[in-house]
Ligand SMILES: Nc1ncnc2c1ncn2[C@@H]1O[C@H](COP(=O)(O)OP(=O)(O)OP(=O)(O)O)[C@@H](O)[C@H]1O
C-alpha cells in the first residue's frame with residue numbers, strides 16, 4: 648500500500664491540512680513547531696491504529712471536539728480515523744466498513760526514525776524495552792497480545808501488593824497469568840534478539856565500512872520455564888509486599904548493545920553509534936518485510952540532516968524501494 652494523500656482535521660496544531668505524497672520519497676520542510684512531526688504521527692495512526700507518542704486526548708487540537716485523519720492510497724483504498732473527544736471513542740473506517748479498532752489485516756508495517764532514537768544505546772532499560780516491545784509488537788500480533796495481558800496482570804498484582812494484610816493466595820491467579828505471558832514474552836524476545844544479533848555486525852559493516860563488531864544482547868533474570876517462573880514469583884511475595892510492586896519478571900529485562908566486545912554505551916563514538924542505530928533501522932525494516940511480505944513505510948523525522956553524507960547515501964540506497972517520508976527543519 649502506497650499513500651497518495653492525507654487529510655487531517657483538528658490534529659495537534661493542524662485545523663485543516665492536506666498533503667500529496669510521491670510514490671517514493673516525500674520531503675516535508677518547515678519551521679520548528681509548524682506541525683511536521685504531527686503529520687508523521689497522523690500517518691502512523693492511520694496505518695497502525697494508534698500514535699507512536701501520545702494519547703488521543705493529547706493529540707486532539709485544544710478546544711476542539713473531534714479529530715479526523717483520512718489516508719488515501721494509490722490503489723484506491725482509504726482509511727478514515729475519527730476520534731470523538733467527548734466520548735473518548737475512536738472509529739476506523741476502512742473502505743465502507745467501520746471498526747472500533749484498526750483490523751489486523753489493515754495494519755501496515757512502519758519504521759519510524761526520530762532524533763531520540765540516536766540516544767537509544769545509552770537509554771534506560773525501561774526506554775529500551777518500550778522501543779523493542781513496539782518493534783516486536785509490529786512483528787507479531789500474538790506478542791502484542793501477550794504483552795497487553797502481561798501488563799494488565801502486572802498492574803492488578805501491583806495494586807494488590809499495596810493492600811494491608813494481603814495473603815499469598817490472593818495474588819495466585821495473577822502469578823499464573825504473569826508466568827504464562829511472561830514466558831511467552833521471554834521466548835519471543837530471545838528469538839528475535841538472536842535473529843538481530845546474527846546480522847547486526849554485517850549490517851553495521853555495510854554502513855561503516857570497517858571491521859568493528861557489534862553485538863545485541865538480551866539480558867533477563869527470569870525463568871524460561873513457566874513452572875519455575877511461577878515459583879519465583881511466589882518466592883518473591885514477601886519481598887514484593889514490602890516493596891509494594893512486583894520485583895521479578897520480564898518487565899525488568901534489558902537490551903544491550905556491545906561494540907568490539909565492550910558495552911557500546913561509553914565506548915562507541917558518536918558516529919559509530921549513529922551507524923549502529925542506522926543498522927538497527929535497516930534490520931527492523933528487513934525483518935518486518937520478511938514477516939509481512941510487504942515493504943514497510945519509512946518515516947524519518949528530522950534525522951536525515953543529522954547524518955553525514957555517507958550515511959545519508961546509505962539510507963537512501965537501503966530504502967530505495969520503500970515509500971519514504973522525511974521531515975526537515977527550515978530555519979526561520
Ligand atoms: N493538542 C494540541 N492542540 C494544539 N496544538 C498542539 C497540540 N499538541 C501539540 N500542539 C502544538 O503543535 C505544534 C506542532 O508540533 P510538531 O511537533 O508537529 O511540530 P514540528 O514541525 O515537528 O516541530 P519541530 O521542527 O520543532 O520538530 C507545536 O507548536 C505544539 O505546541
Ligand SMILES: [Mg+2]
Nearest residue numbers: 683684948949
Ligand atoms: Mg518535529
